[in-house]
Amino acid sequence: MTKRIAAIVPAFNEEEAIASVVNDINAMGKAEGLAIDVVVVNDCSKDNTSKVIAGLQCIALNLPINLGIGGAVQTGFKYALKNGYDYAIQVDGDGQHPASEIPKIVNAAFNGGYDVVIGSRFISNEGFQSSTIRRVGINYFKWLNRLLLGIVVHDSTSGFRLVNKDVLKVVSDYYPDEYPEPEAIVVYSLKKFKVGEVAVSMKERQGGVSSIGRFASVYYMFKVTLAIVFTFTRMKFRK
Numbered sequence: 001m002t003k004r005i006a007a008i009v010p011a012f013n014e015e016e017a018i019a020s021v022v023n024d025i026n027a028m029g030k031a032e033g034l035a036i037d038v039v040v041v042n043d044c045s046k047d048n049t050s051k052v053i054a055g056l057q058c059i060a061l062n063l064p065i066n067l068g069i070g071g072a073v074q075t076g077f078k079y080a081l082k083n084g085y086d087y088a089i090q091v092d093g094d095g096q097h098p099a100s101e102i103p104k105i106v107n108a109a110f111n112g113g114y115d116v117v118i119g120s121r122f123i124s125n126e127g128f129q130s131s132t133i134r135r136v137g138i139n140y141f142k143w144l145n146r147l148l149l150g151i152v153v154h155d156s157t158s159g160f161r162l163v164n165k166d167v168l169k170v171v172s173d174y175y176p177d178e179y180p181e182p183e184a185i186v187v188y189s190l191k192k193f194k195v196g197e198v199a200v201s202m203k204e205r206q207g208g209v210s211s212i213g214r215f216a217s218v219y220y221m222f223k224v225t226l227a228i229v230f231t232f233t234r235m236k237f238r239k
Helices: 018-032 050-053 066-081 099-110 130-147 167-170 180-190 214-237
Strands: 006-013 035-041 059-062 085-092 116-120 161-164 193-198
Touching: 006 018, 006 059, 006 066, 006 130, 018 035, 018 050, 018 099, 035 050, 035 066, 035 161, 035 214, 066 085, 066 167, 066 180, 085 099, 099 116, 099 193, 116 180, 130 214, 161 167, 167 180, 180 214
Parallel strands: 006 035, 006 085, 035 059, 116 193
Antiparallel strands: 085 161, 116 161
8 A cells, every 4th residue: 555645844934945845845756656745834934935835736734823843843743644644754844855865764664664764964974964063962962862762863953854653643742842853852762663864965955044043052952951851851750
């Protein structure tokens, strides 16, 4: 039976890049024979994102208020679960995640028995590697995951990741909101889901502005550390 995949694309002010992202995913799906539908979650953008996606081959979900990255992604997860998709893969709306890399992630889920597959920039170190301070933060989260969870994740902040239907049931009920990617790994691990990584090549963003500025990186690390420890404590020791 053909596995149905929802490509969840959260978008906030991504009018410059979103058309290429959607068109590239559709072209890749056709070339690879994947049953993949693009679901763009427009997080109450202030630019012309809603008008752009209205003319694309995608399912457009326009949020009436801004929910942030976690809320936008969870909206896509809820849609995927409700509509019977077998997998959902998150793809950034700014063009950083090449559609040509999606088959690597999908094949790891199909053939590797993983519940969650994360596309990592830091296994083969190809493509855009992010700033030095961001890499320091990512290595720190790698250490923190090993300390708390006993697992190694090379690219905890990567939003290029796929989950299966069992995981969809969990994240549709609870998904971290502000900076969800590192915190979600705690949820997956403590729920005993099998998490894997594959090497992918990423690009610099093709439009829009990052939600994490250079000078906010230290604050980001501090804030996410608190969120990770809180989630770990709440889930690990609750009665």
